[in-house]
Amino acid sequence: MSTLVALARAEAFAAGRAQRIATVRHLHIHDRPLVLIPLAMAGEANAPLAVLLGTDAAAPRLLVVSQPRNRDERFTFTAELAAAVVPYLASFGAGGTEAVPVDRGRDVRYRYVDAPQVWVPNPGGADFLRLLGRSTRFRRTDGDHPVPPAVPLLGQWLTFLAASAEVPGSALLPNAVQALGLHWATGQSAAEDAHLGSLFAWITSGAEAARAAEQGPVAGPATDPEFDNKVLAPLIAESSPALVDALRDLLMPTWNRMWESIALLRTLPEGARVQSRWDSDRDVYSAFVTHLEEDGTPQPRRDGAVAAAARLQRLENAAARYAVQRAFDDPLVMAEHRLSGAAFGGVVTLAKADRIDDSGKRPVLRPRIMVATTEPVRVEAGAALTSPARPSQKAKVISVTPTAGGSDVLLELSGGMGRKLVAEPGSVPAVGEHLLLTTLSEAYRPGAAFPDPADTPWTHGGPPTAPASLSD
Numbered sequence: 001m002s003t004l005v006a007l008a009r010a011e012a013f014a015a016g017r018a019q020r021i022a023t024v025r026h027l028h029i030h031d032r033p034l035v036l037i038p039l040a041m042a043g044e045a046n047a048p049l050a051v052l053l054g055t056d057a058a059a060p061r062l063l064v065v066s067q068p069r070n071r072d073e074r075f076t077f078t079a080e081l082a083a084a085v086v087p088y089l090a091s092f093g094a095g096g097t098e099a100v101p102v103d104r105g106r107d108v109r110y111r112y113v114d115a116p117q118v119w120v121p122n123p124g125g126a127d128f129l130r131l132l133g134r135s136t137r138f139r140r141t142d143g144d145h146p147v148p149p150a151v152p153l154l155g156q157w158l159t160f161l162a163a164s165a166e167v168p169g170s171a172l173l174p175n176a177v178q179a180l181g182l183h184w185a186t187g188q189s190a191a192e193d194a195h196l197g198s199l200f201a202w203i204t205s206g207a208e209a210a211r212a213a214e215q216g217p218v219a220g221p222a223t224d225p226e227f228d229n230k231v232l233a234p235l236i237a238e239s240s241p242a243l244v245d246a247l248r249d250l251l252m253p254t255w256n257r258m259w260e261s262i263a264l265l266r267t268l269p270e271g272a273r274v275q276s277r278w279d280s281d282r283d284v285y286s287a288f289v290t291h292l293e294e295d296g297t298p299q300p301r302r303d304g305a306v307a308a309a310a311r312l313q314r315l316e317n318a319a320a321r322y323a324v325q326r327a328f329d330d331p332l333v334m335a336e337h338r339l340s341g342a343a344f345g346g347v348v349t350l351a352k353a354d355r356i357d358d359s360g361k362r363p364v365l366r367p368r369i370m371v372a373t374t375e376p377v378r379v380e381a382g383a384a385l386t387s388p389a390r391p392s393q394k395a396k397v398i399s400v401t402p403t404a405g406g407s408d409v410l411l412e413l414s415g416g417m418g419r420k421l422v423a424e425p426g427s428v429p430a431v432g433e434h435l436l437l438t439t440l441s442e443a444y445r446p447g448a449a450f451p452d453p454a455d456t457p458w459t460h461g462g463p464p465t466a467p468a469s470l471s472d
Contacts, residue, residue: 002336003336003339004021004332004335004336004339005021005185008020008021008185009185009186009187010187012185012186012187012202013187013188013207014187015187016187016206016207016208017202017206017207018184018185018186018187018202018203019184019185020183020184020332021183021184021185021332022182022183022268022330022332022333023269023330023331023332024268024269024270024271024272024329024330025183025265025266025268025269025270025271025274026169026182026183026271026274026326026329026330027171027174027179027182027265027274028117028171028270028274028275028277028278028281029117029171029262029265029266030116030117030171032055033055033117033118033119033262034053034054034055034085034088034116034117034118034119035053035054035055035057035118035119035255035258035259035262036051036052036053036085036118036119036120036125036129037051037052037053037120037121037125037219037220037251037254037255037258038050038051038120038125038128038129038132038220038221039051039052039220039221039223039247039250039251040128040220040221040222040223041065041068041069042222042223042225042228042232044068044069046128046131046132046135047065047068047069047074048065048068048074048077048078048081048132049064049065049068049223049247050062050063050064050065050247050251051063051081052248052251052252052254052255053081053084053085055088057255057256057259060252060255061084062244062247062248062251063077063080063081063084064077064243064244064247065077066236066239066243067236067239068236071145075139075147075148075151078132078136078147078151078154079147079148079150079151081154082148082150082151082153082154083150085118085154085157086150086153086154086157088116089116089118089157090289091116092112092114092115092116092285093112093286093289095112095113095114096112096113097110097111097112097113097286098110098111098112098113100283110286111279111282111283111285111286112282112285112286112289113282114282115172115278115281115282115285115286116172116285117171117172117173117174118161118172118173119173119174119175119176119258119262120173120174120175120176121175121176121177121196121219121220121254121258122175122176122177122178122194122196122219122220123175123177123178123194124220124221124222125175125219125220125221126161126162126165126173126175127162127221128220128221129158129161129162129173130158130159130162130165132155132158133154133155133156133157133158133159133160133161133162134155134159134301135155136151136152136154136155136158137152137155137156137158137159137298137299138152138155138298138301139151139152139155140152152298153292155298156292156298156299159298159299160288160299161173163299164281164284166315167314167315167318168315168318168319168322168323169277169280169318169321169322169325170277170280170281170284170318171277171278171281172281172284172285176196176200176219176257176258176261176262177193177194177196177199177219179261179265180199180200180203180261180264180265181193181199183265183268184202184203186199186202186203186210187202187207188202188210192214195213195214195218195219196219196254196257196258196261197213197214197216197217197219197253197254197257198210198211198213198214200213200257200260200261200264201213203264204260204264216253217250217251217253217254218254219254219257220251220254223250227250231246232246271325271326271329271330272328272329273325273328273329274329276325277322277325304453304460304461305453305456305460305461306450306451306452306453306456306460306461307453309450310447310450313447313448314447317445317447320445321442321445323440324440324441324442325442327343327388327438327440328388328391328440328442334388334436334438337438337440338375341376341377341378341379342378342438342439342440343436343437343438343439343440344373344375344376344377344409344436344437344438345373345375345434345435345436345437346371346372346373346374346375346406346409346434346435346437347371347372347373347432347433347434347435348369348370348371348429348430348431348432348433348435349370349371349372349408349431350368350369350370350431351367351368351369351370351428351429351430351431352367352368352369353367353423353428354367354422354423355367355368356421363421364414364421365417365420365421365422365423366412366413366414367412367413367417367423367428368398368410368411368412368413369395369410369411369413369428369429370408370409370410370411371408371409371411371435371437372403372405372406372407372408372409373406373407373409374405374406375406377400377406377407377409379397379400379409379439380397380400381397381398381399381400382396382397383396383397383439384396384397384439384441385397385411385437385438385439386437386438386439386440386441386442387429387435387436387437387438388436388438389435389436390416390427390429391441391442392415392416393413393414393415393416393417393427394413394414394415394416395411395412395413395437396411396412396413396414397409397410397411398410398411398412409437411437413428
């Protein structure tokens with residue numbers, strides 16, 4: 001927990017109301033999301049009990065497994081779920097494509113103009129979909145115990161969505177608890193924030209309402225033990241038709257709260273870099289649809305050593321990029337970096353926009369500016385800084401001179417000023433301009449060179465080594 005979030009939690013506790021920890025929304029919200037609330041059978045390994053889903057708040061659809069331990073009923077339920085979910089997911093592949101320039105405009109690629117967005121209540125809901133995808137994507141549609149063709153296809157889609165949920169900043173499979181917690185801090189613990197009803201009440205009504213909400217129905221996928229013993233178990237044992245109404249009554253409060261949470265998040269202005277992350281989601285969606293159309297093989301049970309290392313690097317790069325983008329979009333997030341010394345603000349007091357560096361083989365434009373700041377400066381000469389206002393421009397620290405009220409930082413600028421020896425208007429900060437500088441950077445991080453799987457040691461999937469002979 002960061003310092004400012006801890007302070008916001010203390011203020012929320014004192015005020016009895018959740019506090020904003022973001023000035024903008026850091027998540028894309030689709031115009032037509034699919035809300036899906038899964039419920040699992042207690043004591044059974046990911047045995048589906050019910051799902052409430054739909055794209056219209058006024059028209060939820062409830063799917064129920066009357067006997068969760070019955071294998072045939074479970075796959076019938078999964079086929080019904082596929083019939084409801086897969087058409088929504090695949091429909092965006094029929095919405096047309098757009099050209100995206102690549103290789104500095106020398107070539108183009110194509111991606112779909114839109115992508116789906118599936119909302120679940122909490123991380124447990126996303127994990128339920130991941131496990132359901134793993135248990136269905138390899139099912140055979142022929143031979144012994146065949147399943148409908150839609151079942152393994154649903155498994156592939158759910159695996160794809162669950163994998164995207166692991167990528168920081170992705171909006172293909174968001175969950176309401178994390179989305180709300182990204183923008184508000186409550187006066188309760190992180191464990192208590194996992195209860196969607198309590199978290200939502202802290203934000204909209206306050207602490208007293210949150211205490212009452214804690215006694216309400218859970219948002220799945222686990223059920224309340226008291227409900228299991230007193231209501232659910234007798235209805236399943238008797239195969240009672242009242243099971244459907246009981247589950248509907250259990251899930252409807254969460255259904256309403258999910259749509260209210262989405263509406264609440266819509267009231268926040270969208271961050272400037274949210275759309276670029278959604279573009280990345282559309283790229284991933286387009287690639288997966290192409291895979292289904294051209295190949296269609298299910299995702300492997302587990303990654304090989306090289307694939308796992310490459311995936312880990314992608315996730316690490318995505319996490320670093322997401323952290324920088326949130327800070328650049330949101331002054332409240334950037335304030336945390338200013339506290340840690342990774343950023344500081346100041347006023348430009350000197351600026352030489354036409355400075356030319358002719359010490360190399362050819363002259364280059366290298367303007368210098370002086371920034372006066374009253375904030376602690378924890379960077380040394382030679383450090384590279386970036387301003388969120390000009391993310392493509394680098395500022396090299398030439399010197400840091402202590403003053404009576406703070407520091408004077410001399411910077412040399414490069415990039416983002418055009419290709420001539422005269423800077424484009426507005427590309428060099430002018431005297432009197434307030435400037436925020438940080439060590440954070442959105443610069444592209446090239447991926448590492450991983451070996452071919454056949455070139456790895458046998459311990460990592462490569463060929464076994466020949467045993468040494470006795471003569472050796």
